[in-house]
Amino acid sequence: MTLTQLRYLVAISDSGLNITQAAEQVHATQPGLSKQLKQLEDELGFQLFSRKGKSLAAITPAGQQVIDRARIILAEARNIRALAANLRGDDKGELSITTTHTQARFVLPSAIAQLKQRYPAVNVHLKAHGDAQVMGLFERGQADLAIISTTGTPPGDGLAVPLFRWRRAVIVPQGHALASLKRALKLADLDGQPLVSYESSLRPESSLRRAFAAAGVVPRFSCTSRDADLIKTYVRAGLGIGILAEMALSADDERDLRVIDGGVLFPECTTWLVLRRDRVLRAYTATLAELIAPQLDPRDLQRALAGEEPAAWPTPPLWSEIEKKAKRAARAA
Amino acid sequence: MTLTQLRYLVAISDSGLNITQAAEQVHATQPGLSKQLKQLEDELGFQLFSRKGKSLAAITPAGQQVIDRARIILAEARNIRALAANLRGDDKGELSITTTHTQARFVLPSAIAQLKQRYPAVNVHLKAHGDAQVMGLFERGQADLAIISTTGTPPGDGLAVPLFRWRRAVIVPQGHALASLKRALKLADLDGQPLVSYESSLRPESSLRRAFAAAGVVPRFSCTSRDADLIKTYVRAGLGIGILAEMALSADDERDLRVIDGGVLFPECTTWLVLRRDRVLRAYTATLAELIAPQLDPRDLQRALAGEEPAAWPTPPLWSEIEKKAKRAARAA
DNA sequence: CGCGTTTACGTCGTTCGTAACGATA
């Protein structure tokens, strides 16, 4: 058994049992993988894959067990290399982030821009998905970090660091009836109205739906999207009343949209940075965390990764505060 | 980075930084290890060990991190091999058990004898230690399983399976004043008396001490040992009143010792079989568990190892019940 | 001078890629 054999093995598994394709992934030749797989099976004394003729048909149950453990081994080998790269002050590497569209579009750009300035040789891979899929991807190990929002407890079993708190905003076109409302908006005002919001709002356990349910209001979603820009577009087109994250709104939007603070209508959300506990952080990953959440003490992050997670993280600032500071800083420069 | 390099690395670490000694452990030559270590350090780009002249002086902090991860890798590689050996129906292997003297001397012999009959090629390594050290050894990965008793919750963070419940016995020589006591023994009767018991009873958090404290009795331990045979010997020699596990007593002992059931005086104990969650069990290890605890459903054990631990294990039988059954079986044969 | 490590060197085994072959749909 060698690390190479295990690497080939999971590559084959990840390529849907296509050895030729797996060979390209690992930058080797197909006969090479074929032979190594055979050797591994010979050494272990059983079939990792069931064959149909010469082709691989399926992963055997025992094979799956081996693959699972091989993944752990390869992950730790990567960890060792990451450790070494950090120590060496190596500035190049990859960073894959899985997050929602709103974060990717409105929160991350400035942080990633700063990161790229400091680490030009780092390639950042952004994977924007729906709320529901983000943690799935993350937990399957396909991303180094996840950035995701919840209303209450941190998500999953990774190391979750609170970045900032934010509120929802209700948006209507300037001519809309609600735009000229003199009193404070109530949930009842939205009863029966066509709403435009995130796809995740359709799930019954979403905090939006629960807020409506608590108020006895039945929401009618006329249009949903994972993309905040689309939500704004459809609101502009008069398809309904938009409900989205405050981060998605800029001063520009206020020219033709009426923005109503939803902080009293809907529960406050917290955005979390989630790290895998079993993965060594490259130096630039820690830097990114600090860029997104300047209030974090870098030492707290280090300690948390070493297993000494604080009983309670400091309450993160509101997004509006962060934005204000950023604007002041921009003006000063 | 190769598995061999990592194996050599931890061997060097485990041999107290003596490469020559490590080479013997891994059945290789010293220059071989030296060279592989050098190559690994070259590849990673930093020193795993600090040197003093040519000798290795200490593990660097980064080196320690690498070694820790290397251990995980090697453990998973062993797991894969164990998986294969099970599937292959391989009957040879090693099984190291860490436990206390009482278990090793009075509980395990028959189970291990049966195991050796079924698996003659398995080498069992028993490591009998004090209560306090058993879990330490186990958690450092120096044993496949631990067998240990507690009064309440299962120990450590391994997979703890309850084997049986047992009571303490109070023993005195036949001529002793307590031997002819007509009424039930009370804790107060032991006040000020010289006691002979387990070393672990000296610790303030021991269940024995807590039972005494709850009754307002101050125990006086005239003699302690980890060895139940020694406790009996010293009781016979008149050094005091013995308090030990019922498993340690046989019919023979009742010839010259008066045995008083301590079940009402002291809380009931549970003996646990503790398995490492991160280690694949060889088939014979599961067999041993079944031999010690016949009430266990083998499928429950399998499921628990697969991560589906039952919310509550069945209440294990009393040791006295197990012993009765064993005697009946012996008579039948 | 013994102990332990490193360096040097020759041998052997292994891996890898190219090329040809075989099976399957």
Place this chain on the structure above:
DNA sequence: TATCGTTACGAACGACGTAAACGCG
């Protein structure tokens, strides 16, 4: 016939052991 896997072969590399040199207490 196109696709995918296996077998065959030769070249290159790497690992390992022996032997000798070096440093240190």
